[in-house]
Structures are given as structure tokens and as C-alpha cells.
Amino acid sequence: MAKRIDVKDLNIYYGKFQAVDGVTLSVPPRSVTAFIGPSGCGKSTVLRSLNRMHEVTPGASCDGQVLLDGEDIYASTVDPVSVRRTIGMVFQRPNPFPTMSIKDNVVAGLRLAGVKNKKELNEVAERSLRGANLWAEVKDRLDKPGGGLSGGQQQRLCIARAIAVQPDVLLMDEPCSALDPISTLAIEDLITELKQQYTIVIVTHNMQQAARVSDQTAFFNLAGVGQPGRLVEVDATEKIFSNPSQKATEDYISGRFG
Ligand SMILES: Nc1ncnc2c1ncn2[C@@H]1O[C@H](COP(=O)(O)OP(=O)(O)OP(=O)(O)O)[C@@H](O)[C@H]1O
DSSP states (O other): OOOOOEEEEEEEETTTTEEEEEEEEESSSSSSEEEEEEESHHHHHHHHTTTGGGGSSTEEEEEEEEETTTEEEETTSOOOOHHHHHHEEEOOOOOOOOOHHHHHHHHHHHTTTOOHHHHHHHHHHHHHHHHHHHHHHHTTTTTBBBBOOOHHHHHHHHHHHHHHHHSEEEEESSSSTTHHHHHHHHHHHHHHHHTSEEEEEESSSSSHHHHOOOOOEEEEEEEETTTEEEEEEEEEEEHHHHOOHHHHHHHHHHHHHO
């Protein structure tokens, strides 16, 4: 079930260094939101705080609120591990378990959660691989190692692994940056299909990609080295790329800096 995210006045730190200042934005369910902005403005940091991955870095912390359908994921009663199951993440470099079979890669999360029933695991593997548009390419080699797939196939395998646990939200941190153009288009098509079921947030350096796949775009910027990143504006993607409200956004999307 896709869920809504509301971020309220989020400040994010690495030790004493404030990396992100006062981010407030909402992500509607069953939509794609793109985070864009120059290097170091805090896109990945904000993304990682949306499923409590940020706090895994020693010394890292944040304050403010991240609400998932109105529930604060940082409430003291909430288990961060269950947050990460509900809000899945796909990384820049495909990171399948290389020697593990394709099928076992997909169901790794379920196995960890204690599911042992073979029939159920097989069904989830097939459903997730179909969902990630990979089934036709791997159905005859499910027992072969995940590391034997191409880069683009490995990234779709990682997406299959992420959706196997039926998350509410998918976070993607530059999921195509290590891929060739054809694999990139395959992932972009997949993102467009997945948004019918999931809430998706994607960090991308590629503005054409943001324009192609997202419904809403958030532009982040920073005033200078050592300064925290800030959200400059968030709006419908069409508006950001045709008639942004802020000059800094226009300068960035027209390639004047970054
Ligand atoms: N593990 C870390 N420890 C300390 N500082 C960090 C860490 N990760 C990121 N930072 C700092 O936080 C700030 C934001 O970094 P972040 O990676 O979120 O930016 P970004 O916009 O995603 O950049 P890029 O587009 O280059 O990936 C930067 O100043 C960065 O140096």
C-alpha cells in the first residue's frame, strides 16, 4: 500500500556539522518525487533520513519530523528496522549478494523475517521479478548467481529484492548512475510502472531523467562550502522545468551552475 510522506522542519547533522537545514515537503502516494541539486546540497542525506538509514552513520542525527501516513517514523516506540522494511531503498551501485542465487537474492528479506515455506518463497520471487521487469530474462536461471547478471539486470534484481517485502515507499539514490543508456531507460520505464503501487522518491543528477520520470521535483541548494543544504522549492515537475518560482532553480536547470 503506497503511503504519503510529510517531512516537517527536518534538520540533519553529521556530528556537529549541519548538513541540511529546515526541510519541509510532502510526497503524495503513488507518485514519483525527484530530488535535484548540486553536489553536496544534501539530497542523499535527506533521502536516507526518510527511512532512518541516516542514523546508521556513526555520529549522525536529525531533528524535525518524518510522517508516514501521519505516523512519526522517529517516534521512540518505532523500531528502525521495521521502518526500513516499510520504506525500501535502492542504491547507486547495484548491490546484489553476488554468489547468492537470483531467486535467493530476491527473497533474502523474507528469509530474514523468518519465512521458510518454499511455495511462498517461489511465488514471491516470481511476483517480484515480474514486478521488476526481469522475470522473462532470468526465469530459466533462477539458481544461478546474482553476480552473473549485467549491471542493468542487477539493478532490476535489487528493485525486485526491495519490492519482495512489499514496502509502502521506495527510495532510490541515483539508481541509474552506474548504468548504460538502454538499462537506464529500462529502469525509468520500471519506475513509471511501479508508481502505480508505490510512493517513490529518487535522487538524480540527470535533469532529463527527473523531467521524464517524476511528477514532482524538489530542488536543493547550498549557499557555500560548509553551509547546510536547503530546499529551495518543490513543485510539479512541469512547473519546475518550465517556470520555476526561484531564480536559483532556473539558473540550475538551465545549466548556469552545478
Ligand atoms: N558520512 C558522512 N560524514 C560526514 N559528512 C557527510 C557524510 N555524508 C555526507 N556528508 C556531508 O553532508 C553534505 C551533504 O552530502 P550529500 O551526500 O547528502 O549531498 P548530495 O546532494 O547527495 O551530493 P552528491 O550529489 O554529490 O551525491 C556534504 O557536505 C557532505 O560532505
